[in-house]
Amino acid sequence: MQLEKWEPFRELATLQDEMNRLFGQIFGRAPAGRAVSEGIWAPLVDVEETKDQFVVKVELPGMTKDDIKISVMGNELAISGERKQEEIAEEKTYHRIERSYGRFRRSLSLPTDIESSKVTARYVDGVLEVVLPKSEQVKPREVSISVK
Numbered sequence: 001m002q003l004e005k006w007e008p009f010r011e012l013a014t015l016q017d018e019m020n021r022l023f024g025q026i027f028g029r030a031p032a033g034r035a036v037s038e039g040i041w042a043p044l045v046d047v048e049e050t051k052d053q054f055v056v057k058v059e060l061p062g063m064t065k066d067d068i069k070i071s072v073m074g075n076e077l078a079i080s081g082e083r084k085q086e087e088i089a090e091e092k093t094y095h096r097i098e099r100s101y102g103r104f105r106r107s108l109s110l111p112t113d114i115e116s117s118k119v120t121a122r123y124v125d126g127v128l129e130v131v132l133p134k135s136e137q138v139k140p141r142e143v144s145i146s147v148k
Contacts, residue, residue: 041100043079047108054110054132061126062099068128072116077132080105113137 048055058079060068068081085101088094113135121130 041083041102041104042106043104045106045108047110049111051134053134054114056108056128056130056132058106058128058130059126060123060128063123063126065123068123070119070121070128070130072114072119072132075110075113077108077110077114077130078105079108079128079130 044059046057048057056077056079060081060083063081063083067083068079071078080103082103083101088097110132114132115135118133119130121128123129
């Protein structure tokens with residue numbers, strides 16, 4: 001019988017790899033060994049609300065404004081596009097490739113309807129900002145009531 005040296009950190013490293021794979025699947029990163037071109041990624045999004053509008057900020061570094069499509073219907077905002085992968089040179093050795101590439105689509109349901117004809121968007125320094133004015137019907141307004 002041959003004795004095997006016990007290395008406690010080997011099991012910990014295996015556990016970490018499994019956790020990374022699991023969280024990668026949940027949050028949109030391509031698991032190790034899968035092609036990033038399969039389009040398994042989702043950009044990070046912030047949604048802010050004021051009394052008049054919503055502001056949605058989306059992290060999309062490495063893209064151009066022509067790579068991004070935005071549509072609105074009712075209270076649904078859809079953002080889609082494609083981040084193209086850089087050419088992988090065979091004469092190079094890559095130690096990590098963590099950036100995600102491929103197609104994506106994010107759909108967000110906002111709490112109220114918006115004025116789709118007044119929606120604006122701008123893309124600066126890798127961040128898309130979409131301003132969505134609330135529908136006049138849903139904006140809070142003060143009504144004076146006379147007491148009799």
